Amino acid sequence: MDDFLPPPARVFVAGHRGLVGSAVTRRLTAQGYRVLTRTRAELDLRDARATAAFLRRARPDAVVLAAARVGGIMANSTHPVPFLEDNLTIQLSVISGAHHAGIPRLLFLGSSCIYPRHAVQPITEDALLSGPLEPTNEAYAIAKIAGLVQIRSYRRQYGASFISAMPTNLYGPGDNFDPATSHVLPALIRRFHDAKEAKLTDVTVWGTGTPRREFLHADDLASACEVLLRRYDGDAPVNVGCGEDLTIADLAARVAAAVGYRGRITFDPSRPDGTPRKLLDISTIRALGWAPAVPLAEGIAQTYRAWRSAPDTPA
Numbered sequence: 602m603d604d605f606l607p608p609p610a611r612v613f614v615a616g617h618r619g620l621v622g623s624a625v626t627r628r629l630t631a632q633g634y635r636v637l638t639r640t641r642a643e644l645d646l647r648d649a650r651a652t653a654a655f656l657r658r659a660r661p662d663a664v665v666l667a668a669a670r671v672g673g674i675m676a677n678s679t680h681p682v683p684f685l686e687d688n689l690t691i692q693l694s695v696i697s698g699a700h701h702a703g704i705p706r707l708l709f710l711g712s713s714c715i716y717p718r719h720a721v722q723p724i725t726e727d728a729l730l731s732g733p734l735e736p737t738n739e740a741y742a743i744a745k746i747a748g749l750v751q752i753r754s755y756r757r758q759y760g761a762s763f764i765s766a767m768p769t770n771l772y773g774p775g776d777n778f779d780p781a782t783s784h785v786l787p788a789l790i791r792r793f794h795d796a797k798e799a800k801l802t803d804v805t806v807w808g809t810g811t812p813r814r815e816f817l818h819a820d821d822l823a824s825a826c827e828v829l830l831r832r833y834d835g836d837a838p839v840n841v842g843c844g845e846d847l848t849i850a851d852l853a854a855r856v857a858a859a860v861g862y863r864g865r866i867t868f869d870p871s872r873p874d875g876t877p878r879k880l881l882d883i884s885t886i887r888a889l890g891w892a893p894a895v896p897l898a899e900g901i902a903q904t905y906r907a908w909r910s911a912p913d914t915p916a
């Protein structure tokens with residue numbers, strides 16, 4: 602099988618401090634790649650001129666675009682503007698900057714929320730743009746869809762070896778645990794932990810508890826990114842998930858058990874549920890030889906331990 606990016610290639614990981622970027626950085630470094638990074642203070646990726654100049658100077662062999670404005674259902678639905686504008690701006694400056702700097706390979710990360718709200722489950726890659734979106738994350742989804750089309754367009758017009766991955770809901774150490782803006786898994790770790798510490802007997806979980814979600818550890822996404830960079834050069838984005846989903850009620854019970862909270866769990870249906878289900882079909886990435894390695898129970902326990910030892914870790 603071809604290897605499009607053998608180590609010790611130089612890879613610029615954009616967004617190396619985030620949940621995904623830090624996992625990709627750990628993985629590529631461990632595999633013998635030379636990873637380049639820039640903090641936000643050193644390089645604002647929304648600044649197209651500065652980004653293009655950096656990429657021209659640094660000339661990495663590949664770019665992993667893991668920088669993005671991300672957040673949970675409430676942040677997405679109440680503050681859609683930065684989810685739309687920051688993501689569009691970062692994508693325009695990094696993808697076009699990489700092309701103009703002559704960088705041969707780029708991996709862009711989409712998200713499973715860009716598929717239609719009522720896509721057939723498990724969702725195959727060809728469901729993209731086949732129906733209306735989930736309203737709670739429309740702005741974010743449109744920005745990510747624009748990124749996918751940008752990648753496809755550079756491939757079509759210039760023959761660029763740029764590719765896209767479509768991760769499911771992610772979690773892991775270094776996630777955002779802010780109660781208002783985080784995704785469900787870190788939010789519940791924090792809420793159950795705080796309830797246990799305060800000896801509360803009731804914890805409220807948003808929504809009805811019936812939506813189903815699939816959760817992938819960021820380290821598993823990182824190993825998938827390596828596989829894609831080395832072995833994939835196709836037009837279609839590639840789904841990356843663990844292949845199994847569960848209800849939010851089931852997730853809440855598992856997080857409560859991992860944290861040691863033994864009180865009641867109630868649901869608040871006045872909070873949005875979001876999309877009813879978004880389980881990804883992962884046959885394409887499996888056929889490339891990848892499989893997830895972190896079981897959910899182990900991943901939750903590890904994420905809880907990591908947060909307890911560094912509770913203010915930024916996203």
Ligand code: GFB
Pocket residue numbers: 672673674675677712713714737738741742769770771782783784785786788789806807808809812814849872873874875876
């Ligand atoms: O993780 P989450 O915010 O993302 O919410 P989405 C998942 C589900 O968990 C929803 C429920 O049904 C929420 O109502 N939930 C229960 C909670 N309690 C909580 C809580 O305390 N916090 C949060 N955040 N949720 C996001 C998109 O959708 O998924 C983004 O908005 C992105 O665009 C991301 O794609 C992966 O899966 O609903």
